[in-house]
Amino acid sequence: MSSTLYEKCGAVMDVHKYLQDTYCGSTAVEFKHISDENERIWCHENFERITWEEVSNSEKIKALQLLVRTELMESFMQKKFATHKRYSSEGSEGITVALNTLIAEASDAS
Numbered sequence: 001m002s003s004t005l006y007e008k009c010g011a012v013m014d015v016h017k018y019l020q021d022t023y024c025g026s027t028a029v030e031f032k033h034i035s036d037e038n039e040r041i042w043c044h045e046n047f048e049r050i051t052w053e054e055v056s057n058s059e060k061i062k063a064l065q066l067l068v069r070t071e072l073m074e075s076f077m078q079k080k081f082a083t084h085k086r087y088s089s090e091g092s093e094g095i096t097v098a099l100n101t102l103i104a105e106a107s108d109a110s
Contacts, residue, residue: 022051063097070096 031043074089089096 022048025051027051066097066100067093 029043029047031040031047034040034043070089070093077086
């Protein structure tokens with residue numbers, strides 16, 4: 001069991017609720033295929049940790065604004081270049097927010 005589980009739970013019912021809230025929600029990560037045990041444990045513990053992080057309203061608004069801008073750009077490109085082959089962001093909206101956050105975090109760290 002991870003250290004996060006020990007921190008969050010006391011009784012068996014608490015463990016059941018914690019595991020259900022963590023692993024039966026709308027977010028999933030596949031990491032069991034990773035052969036290095038240390039990497040697999042790191043993924044497991046960090047997934048549990050970030051599952052419980054609160055997202056502020058300002059972060060939610062920024063993500064929504066980015067998604068709306070992405071959708072507007074997609075619509076513009078469809079109208080402007082309707083007959084040309086082009087990149088479509090359809091289905092990858094979530095990764096747009098993730099990449100934007102990753103780039104922002106990396107620039108803050110340097």
